[in-house]
Each structure stands twice: as structure tokens, then as C-alpha cells.
Amino acid sequence: GGGAETGAKASAGDSYSIGVVRFASSDPGSEGIVQSYLAAAKERGWETSSVDPQGAAGQAVGAISNFVQKQVDLIVVAVFPSDALAAGIKAAKSAGIPVVSIGGGTTDGVPVSLDFGRSNAKPLTEQMVKDTGGKGDLLVLGFTPGLPCVGREEELKAQLKETDIKVTRKEVPIPGQVEAGTEFAQAWLASHPKGSRPLAIWGCFDDPAIGAVSALRQTGRDDVLVYGINGTPAAVKAVKGGDMRATAYVDPATEGKRLADVTPDVIAAGTDAKERTLLPDVHAVTPANVDDFLKKFPGVLR
């Protein structure tokens, strides 16, 4: 009812009411973007309220319904795949409230999504292919249930198609991702001794990659290149210390601001706007550029 009218009336400079459905307090990637978005919204004088559904899709649907009750102007959802929130998105749509997703993809009722998967893997995977010269053995630490990871692995698969890289894939569990990274790397290292073929480990996010780094240190190996994604402090430190070859960083402040910038448009356009995907700025962090990187983003290690 009322939500649709508010949405239609809205224009830049108005005060909006925005509901944010986080993913889980334990997911730093989305948390960073949500927080900077909330900060940006506050700066612009919008009223916000956020809920943490602790990773449960059912709870997220509930949270969206609660925001529909509250008659907010826009709902932002983090990470949950947009087509796995059906009842919530439908309720929002019929109340005329558009939904923006961080990393969940667009669908009917979710006109805008910030990509959080495939784009993040691109520069770093290119780097990996270049480093290994397109041949060698690669240990992939993947996580199928997570949508961002699926996108990243798709990018990896696409880039590996033309190469002579032999892949061993392991599924890491969450929680327990770091330890699993260590275990899988250790076992893989045992059957891949130091030798002629280039060796690399690619994690679809930093945690298992860091686990792999731990395995390398424990076994005293320095012949394996490790790649991760997200640019967590531990990963950036490992890159700086030369233990890790590269990680990919997305600046939450930039992306949060990007979302805040499009917010008035999305609200104005309403639920039936054309679907579009926002691409983040992805920074590959390598030993070569890590100092410059840290100068640019001093907050990473803070």
C-alpha cells in the first residue's frame, strides 16, 4: 500500500527509510560493504535499520517481511541469492518496495545487484595463469553452497579452459574453512613434491588460502604460489610477507558509496526498473604493489 506511493514520490534529497538485511555477522566481506553503505546513508540523512538473519534464508525472508511492515522505501539484501528469497521479494514487490542485492544477483523484484563473485576473481586468476605460464598443478579450494564462490569458480574455469593446468578441487566446509585449507593443502603437498611443474593453490576466498599458507609454513615449502580473494588483513599481510602470491581486494567504502549513489534512482524507478548489475573496483594485491596498495588503503591492516 503506502510503500508504493512513497517510492513514487521520492526524489533526490528526500529522506528515505531503508531496511538492510545483512547476511551474517561472521561474513566480513558483505559486512564491510553494508557498514559503509549504512554510514553513507546516515551522512545523507536517511533513516536506516538493519537486521542480521545469521545466514538463514528463512530468517532473511522474515526480515524482508518485517521491513515491508515498516513500509521502508528500499530494502538492501546481502549475499543471499535473490531467487532464494522468493516470498520476501514478492511481498516487497507487491508493496512497491524495490530490493537491491549485494552479491545475490538480479531477479524479478531485485532490479539492482552489486556483483560480488565473478568480477572479484578476474584479475587475480589472470595473474595466476600468467605466473604459472599456463601449466602445472593447481589445488582449488572451493565452496559450492556460497553464490559468490560459485561465480568465482566459474571465472576460474573459464580462464583455465585454454591452459594446461591440472586441477585438484576440494570442497571446504564452513565453519572450519581455515583448518580444512591447511589439511587439504598438506595432503596435496605430500603428493606434489617440489619439482619441475609449477604448483599453485587457489582459494575462492582468503580463509582456506590462509590455511594453505599455514600448511606451507609448517612443511617449510616455498615453491607453491597461493591465491586468495577478499583481501582480508591476514591475506594482505601474507602477501606483504611473501607467503602469498596475490589476493583480490574490494574497498567496502567505495562500494558502499556506489550503492548509496544509486539509491535515489532505484527508489525513483521503483520495482519494475530494468535489471542491472553494478561491477565493483577490484584491486589485485601482489608483493609488487602491496606497499602502494597499503598507502592507498591504510585501513586494511588497521
Add this chain to the structure above:
Amino acid sequence: MTVIVEDSIKEASASSSSTARVVWRLIGQYGTIAMLGLLIVTMTALEPSVFATSDNLVNVLNQSAIPAMIALGLTFPLVTGDFDLSIGNTASLSGVVACTLMRDVDMSIWMAISAAIMVGLVIGLVNGVVVTVLNVNSLVATLGVGTMAIGVNYKIAGGQPVGLSDSESFLEISLGTLLGIPYPVYIMIGFTAVLWLLLNRTVLGQSMQAVGGNPVAARLSGVRVERVRLVSFVICGAFAALTGVLLASRTGSAAVSGGDGYLLSAFAAAFFGSAVLRDGQFHIIGTLVGVITVAIGFNAIALTGMATYWQYLFQGLLLVLGVGVGSLARRRTAAT
């Protein structure tokens, strides 16, 4: 009855502290419900135009429906004195099975749902057999069986979410309304009534309570303890599966870990509920009150827009105080 007469005599004799005792007894009995009332009153005062509306009431009940199913099912093993840690995984698996059957085999909705519930029954049966025949502690047994359920889930869906191409009629289960009230609310009320009758008005239910209260005594008076425990696991599995199906119909897809989050919330609701009206006994109404309290808490969080850390502190406090106030009062009653 004579007992009542005796009771009131004692009541009268201890005249000095009797008002205090009555107050404590009331708090002991209704403390948990009073906490819920306090929450509702506070929220009504804070957000009168949004919280205290019939729309929002329906919304909260609708949100309670799915967690209620799984928590009500869990109540049965808890009553017989067992734990079931596999319910989250069962819910995930049953959702995946239902969606896969509908998507890949083109099975009709009701057939697919029945198959999914069969999955729950089978898991419940396996749990029950491992616990009663292999004689494994229910915590380890259900943890193990639940882990195996994850394996089966991976085998079926490869870890990827299973979406539905034509999901309208399936979604209708969650979205459809009758007299302005969504179907899930009816489902919740209906099953609550059925399960309440089962636990309180049938010999099976009484046997379950007896087994939970004192398995040796139950066995000596002719209750087939093993069978009763097995049945409680089967009921629990079936309701976990139902939860998975409802969840899939609410989200329009099923994920390998979609139902996992309900494990702890179901335990929280059931244990919270065990402090409602009674002292540490699991019962159907209590569990329902637990689920609804948690849902109202969550609703309050969304409506007031508390900071994330407050959300956690609030949820934690709600649990501890909700149970603690009643318990403390009961202890006081016993002491005076």
C-alpha cells in the same frame, strides 16, 4: 479432592509470608509469559503505528510457522529424553529432495512433498534405530546421521542451490491466504493442535512423557521404551522434513544448508518453552510460546533498527531472562 483441602490448610497456616509466596508462585508460573508481555507492551509503546497492527501480528505468526514446525517436532525426542541434532540437515535435505524431484523428474507438487517427508521419516527411523538398537547416545547418533544427510544432500545437488523453473503453485503454499491469513499460520495452528492431542491425550504421548521422566519405571510398567523413543525420532524427522519443504516454498529454492540455521533456534525455542508454565518439562504449548517469543524479538529488532551488536545482546538476554525469571521465582517459592 482431599489434596486440595490439605493444600489450602497449609496455605492458610503460613499466613505471614503467604502474600510474598503467592506473588513468587505467580511469577514462577507466568514469569516467562510475563516477559513476553513486557516485550509486547514495550514495542507497542515504541512503535504503536507499526507493531501493534493486525497486519504485523499476522506477519509475526507467519514467520513463526516454519520454525514452529521443526521445534514442535523436536519437542518429542526432548520429551523422551533424547536430543536430535540432525533436524537442520534433515530440513535442508528434504527441501533439496522436493525441489529436485519437481525440477528434474517433473513430479507433481504433492508427490514431491510426500517424498520429501518420507526422507524425514527415514532419517528419523535411522536415528531411532542407531539410538535404540546400537545403543548410541542420541547426541552422537544424530550428529553422525545428520552429517551423513549432508553427504546425501551433496550427492543429490552437488552442493548447489536447487531452484524451480515453474514455482508459482509451490510458492502458493507459503504465499496463499485464506481470509487474509496466510496458509502457514493455519498449518502451524493445525499441527500444534494435533501434536498437543498426541502428547497429552493419547497413551503414546503419556508413554513418551513417562519414558522421559523415568525410563526404568516406564519399562517396568509395560511401556516399550525402545519403540516409544523410536517413534519420537520418526515424528521429529517428519516435522523437520516438513519444515524443509515449507522453507523451500518460502524461498523458492533449496540449498544444501538452507535448514541448518533452524537447529539452534529450535533448541532455543523448546528449552525456552520448557520454562513456560511448567518447570523444566517440554510441552507443545511451551515450545510454541518459545518460537513466537523469538519471532517477536526478531520483529522488534527489525522495527526498532537496533545496532547489530544490540541485536545479539537482546536475543541473548531474552533467552536468559525469559527462562531465568521464572526459574528464580520457582526456587524462591520452594524456599519460603
Add this chain to the structure above:
Amino acid sequence: MTVIVEDSIKEASASSSSTARVVWRLIGQYGTIAMLGLLIVTMTALEPSVFATSDNLVNVLNQSAIPAMIALGLTFPLVTGDFDLSIGNTASLSGVVACTLMRDVDMSIWMAISAAIMVGLVIGLVNGVVVTVLNVNSLVATLGVGTMAIGVNYKIAGGQPVGLSDSESFLEISLGTLLGIPYPVYIMIGFTAVLWLLLNRTVLGQSMQAVGGNPVAARLSGVRVERVRLVSFVICGAFAALTGVLLASRTGSAAVSGGDGYLLSAFAAAFFGSAVLRDGQFHIIGTLVGVITVAIGFNAIALTGMATYWQYLFQGLLLVLGVGVGSLARRRTAAT
């Protein structure tokens, strides 16, 4: 004594079924350990060059160290008959606290570790007070307190991992070796010994076991039941915090939810261990065997390259059979 003489006569007379009974009794006592042996033998046959090496042994022990700390701590509340569901959150929080203190306040490593362990002690104390004074069921209480710990964690770290700029000496705790064996292995062995002594050679430990056996009887015998339970929560909290610190020292940074995964694994290990040698009683050595079994199982998964779904089936089966074989055999022994 006459009884003994009688005994041997009777033993001889029941010659027919006695061998079977001895076999069952042996399986009952050592069944769980035999399962572990079987696993080791199978793995040695499958991967002789990788599995059965001293390197891999050290590796497995090293991997066991962190889960061992939290599971050993958990054993104490379990012995007194309580649950602690807050351990995972406590571990996460303590890691965050240690790293934040080192990073932001420039605290020395040992001071920061002490502070983190203080956090664990405090959480344990809160758990204990809620359980013994407010008289809340330990499952709800620790779930609630754990949820609050998440809130505090979020307040401190804002949901972001806390990295250290200069982490070398902190990492050294996990990576350093003595005589080729990593420090964590020594830590594990040392604390196991200490906790074994505490549980088996002090009045406190004996009182805990008495409380677990029958709290009413223990109380009437002069055991301060409340105090003993409280102490067990405090010990558990401290070891959960220690786990968090060790975990952070593995990667040089603390993830907001780094310790959460240890909750279920600690329960699995402790309950698995309760079926080792004894029947359903929690004890230190059992818990350690449980942890190492799980670690070897995971090591086997990593080495053999099973498919994802097999990993889960295997882990589930390991739990169920590991406990089930012994239990079944014990029941057979009792029956013959």
C-alpha cells in the same frame, strides 16, 4: 575372600558361552579404539608412503591440538551434567580480544593472551551464575550467553577480521617447534595431563563426578554442588578462550567467527570419547581419543581424495560406528 574362590569355580563351569562372552567384553571395552586402529591400518595400506610417516603423525597431532583444548574444557561441564553451547563463541571472542589488544593497545603478547583468557573465565563465570543462581537450564543459559558474546565480539571488531601488523612472535606459538615437534603438540599433552590430574586426583574432580552422578546425593553428602558446577563452567570458558588464542596464532589474525565451528566438533569428540573404555561417562582420555579420531578421519579424507559427499558419509559413519560397536558389544556382554 570367599567370593573370589566362588568366582573361579563358576567361571569354569560356564565353559560354553565364556569365550564368546570374553570376545564381546573385549569389543565392548576396546571397540571404539579398535575402530580407530582399523582406520589407521586401512589408511596405512591405502597410502603407505604418505599416511604412515612420522611427519604425518606429527601433522595429525598438531591438527588435533586446537580442537583438543576446547573439547577437554567442555568435558568438565559434561562431567557435572551440564552443557556449554557458548564455547564456540567464546573462542571467537577471545581471539578477537587478543588480537585487538595487541594491535590497538600495543599490548604485549602474554598480556594480551592473559586478557583473552580472562574473557573466557568471565564468560564461564557468567554461564555458571546464570545456571546455578538463576537456575536456568544450562543449554538455554549458554546459548543465551554465547549469543551475547557474539554481540560483544561485534561491538569490538565490527564484524571485520582483526589482523596483526607484526605477528611473527605471535605466529611462533603455533609454528615454532622443539625437537621437530610443534609447540601446540606439547601444549596439548601438557594440558591433557593437568586436566587428567584435576579430574581424577583432586577432590574437585571427584566432586564433579559425584555431582554428575547424582546431584541430590552429592549435595546431601556435603558437596557444594553449585560451586562445583560453576567451577566447571569457568574451566570450560578458560579452555575455550585458550582455543581462540591458539587459533588466532595459526593465522596471525582473528576471524569474527573463527571458533564457532569448534562447537559441534567438541561435542562430537567428547561424546565419542564417553564411549571409549567406559560406558557413557565423560573422561579426559576419552575426549582426547575422540579428538584424535576425528582428526585422523579428516586427514584420511584429505589424503584419499574422496568425493565431497563421501567425506560427509564417512565422517558420519565414523561417529556412529565408533560409538555403536562398543555400545552394542557392551549390551551383548550384559545379556549373555
Add this chain to the structure above:
Amino acid sequence: MTPAREGSPLMSGTCSSEGAVTASRLEMTDISKRFGGLRAVDRVTISLRGGEVLALCGANGAGKSTLVRILAGVEHADSGQIALDGVPVVIDRPETAAHHGLSFVHQELNLVPKFTGLQNMAMGADRQSRLGLVATKRLRRLASEVQERLGYRIPLDVPVDRLSVSDRWMVSLGRCLMRSAKFVVLDEPTASFTDDEAEKLYKVIKELTDSGVGVLYISHRLEEVLEISDRVTVLRNGSVAGSYETAELTVSSLTKAIVGHEVEALAHRRGDASTGAPIRLSVRDLRRPPNVVGASFDLRRGEIVGVAGLVGSGRTELARLLIGADQAAGGEIILDGKPYAPRGPHDAIRAGVVLVPEERRSQALLLSESIERNLAVASHGSARHLMCRFRPRRSHRAAVDIVDELGIKTDGVTRPVLSLSGGNQQKVVVGNYLRTRPSVLVLDEPTVGVDVGSREEIYGIITGLAGAGASILVISSDFDELAVCDRVLVMRHGAIVAEVPSHRATKGHLTRLCFEAEQPAA
């Protein structure tokens, strides 16, 4: 969910049906049962006819309860047959026993604590359901019939964990009578009863036998055995030591048959020896309404004082107040001249005051733990502080000593206490508390289920302790055994109403005092 079974053949032997003519016959032939190396029951043969009472006697651990449990389908015999009216039957689980018309009161209380009296009684009843639904009305009617027959108002609507121990026993007995049975087996039903309740039970037994029901009766109270039984079978070490017509027995000959030697009748203690001794414990107007409304008495060094009273007179509650298990609402206690207000059993045990509680299973034993550990609990409770060292060898030796001293029948102190016979479990309970060498020992029904021989030993220990200077308070519903006391206090409605010197503390006199007010003896 058994559907209603109207007109079932099992109904033919109901106790209420008038004049059951064909007396049925229950035979257990050559029954043997071993536990590990121990022959608990060894080729025992008994037979029981409808309308008669067969008493089963024997020392603790003789195998009586094991035989009963085999009959109940709880335990499985290694060999032997059970036959009903000449037809062999296999009783493999408790409900089979019920189907064959057998009803039991087992030696230990087997109630569901959170269930009401009615719910507990319903658990054993036949035809409790119609279409799986609980037939509440019918059950309540049945229960009130049972109440009438017992002549005792069992609180039907209160959870049994709020009842006193003897009320719980009444519930247990009531449950047994809810079933229309051909044979009723009572394993020490009167152990926690005073004479008053016991009389009520005898009346019920009379009714049952008159209507053709056979009763198997186990008791350590030999007078009652002689009073109510028709025949007596004595077990010793698992096998039948003799079968007698009751008429040909006396207490002393039966005692001899059970124990194997003569046991002297309990001589009344000469109470004058302790009158001059200093007062150790002085209780003044101790109150905790409604159960204790003013108790005052003194306890001297080396004195044994008994407390007599009817069920519910507040004796247990008084004992709990003395050790601080409950907090008094008023009054004071002086211990060795100093005010003594224990905040819990912990304070009491450190001050040397201990209580041997009345119900061993729920209040005194770690059931699944070893005998050794059970014998050490109170010594942990009295330890100086929690970090004191625990020496397992010393503890083991102490346990072995106690087992020897109290004559606990077991093949090792590491065996679980659950594997002991009821009377031996009771001795473990007493041993646990004796180990702390208390200066004030309160015993609440210390000889429940203990056989004649062992009773003698326990009295011996009590007198020995008193001789060494300990002060002892004995609460007992078996007024005969109060003869060991120097004097006996009588409690009624929560107050101490009379004091009786040893030589006048006869059963009859005490019973009379329990009912009516009388001036305390000078």
C-alpha cells in the same frame, strides 16, 4: 496403544469378581540366573496358588528380587521354566507379565517424578485407552476404588516428586492394584511404612487372597511375615534353603533359617548411662511450617535418641533442617555450646553433623558409579578444600575396609553399585556417611530393606559409635528397632509431643503416643 479389551479372558481372575472358584497356579521351576561369575539365583523352584500368601525370605543378596524380576520379565533367566496353571509361559518383557495377570510392586520406587499420582497409577493399568486416547475418567474411577480399598487417600493430582517418600510408596502400591491381577508380587512393600499403613496393606492382602488372588510377599520384617503368610520359602545364596508352613515357624526359627545362626532379640538399651553426659546438640523451637512447627530437644554425647511418628509427621523435614538441607524459618540450634546455623549440608558435614537420607536411589546413591566411588562422596564433601589431593589407593583401601566391616555382599568394590541387592545398597549408603566419622549422626530409616543379620551389624556399629562419643538420632518407622535408643521422641503434626525412656519404648506404647497426646514421661 492397546484398544479396549472388554471380555478378555484375563478378566476371569479379577480380584473384584466375586468368588473366583478355580484357584490358579503359578510355578517357577529350576530357575537359574548368573551375573558374571555370581550365581544370583540357582535352581530355585517355587509354586504359588491363588488365594494364598507365599513369603520369600532371605538375607540381603539372597536372590529374592532377582527371582521377582525374572517373573516380571525384566531379567531373563538362564534356565528354568515358568508355568501358569500348568501351561508353560515365556515372559520376555514386562507387558507379557501383565498380560498373564501378574502385578508387581518392585523393591525400588519406580515412579515418574513429574507425573501426578494418577498418571503414575495409570501407567500400569490395563485398558487405559480407547482408540489410543487416554481414558481419564475411567482411570480416575479405578483410582478412587483403589484408594477406598487401601483406606488411604493417595494424593492423585500432585506430582509425586512433591510427595513424601511413604506417599510415593502408596502410589506404587496403588498402581499395582489398578490392574486386575491373578497374582500380586510385593517386594518389600512395607519397608518405608509405619505400622498404621502396614495394617492397611495387610487388610488389602486379605481381601486379595479372599478373592482368589495369589500373593508373593517379600519382607525383612519377620513378624509380619509370620502374621500374614501361609507358607514361607527361604533363599540362601541363590538357592532354596527350606520351605515351611508358617504355622510351624517362630521369629527365632525363621531368623535361624535365614541367617544360619541364632540372632538375639533386640534388648532394650539402658538409657541411664548417658544422662550425665554433656549436651552436644540442643534444638530450640525449630520451625519450618507446615511440616515442622516447633521441635525442641537435646542430644547428649554418646546418646542414641529415636524419633517415632506417623507418616507425614515431619521427621524427615526435621532431619533436613538439622543439616541445613532446608533452611529453618525460626528457632535455633546449639552445637557444642555454640550457635549452629548450617547454610547447607556442606556446613553441617564440616561441623560433624551428617544425615543418612531415607530414599537411597534418589537421595543417596550415584547409581551408575562404582561402590568405591559411592563410598567416597561424603569424604569429598567434608574435605578441607576443593584442591585437596584425592588418593585413589587410599580411597580403595577404605572402601574395601567398609565393605568388610558392613558385610556388603559383592565381588569387588569397583562393581557398579547398581549391581548390588537392595539391602547391600543401603549398607553402602550408611558406609559412605560413617567414613566421615561424624560427631552427630542422623539416620533416616537406616535399615530399610536390610536383613535381620545385617540389621544387627548396623545396630552394632551405631552403638559402637555412640560408645565412642558420637550422638545419634535414629528416625525409624519400624518401632521395634527403636529399642536400640536411650530414649525416643515422638513427633506429631510437626511438633515433638512426647519423650519416652528406653524401657517404655515398646511398639504398642509408641504407636499409641503417635495418635494421642500424652504428658511426656518424667
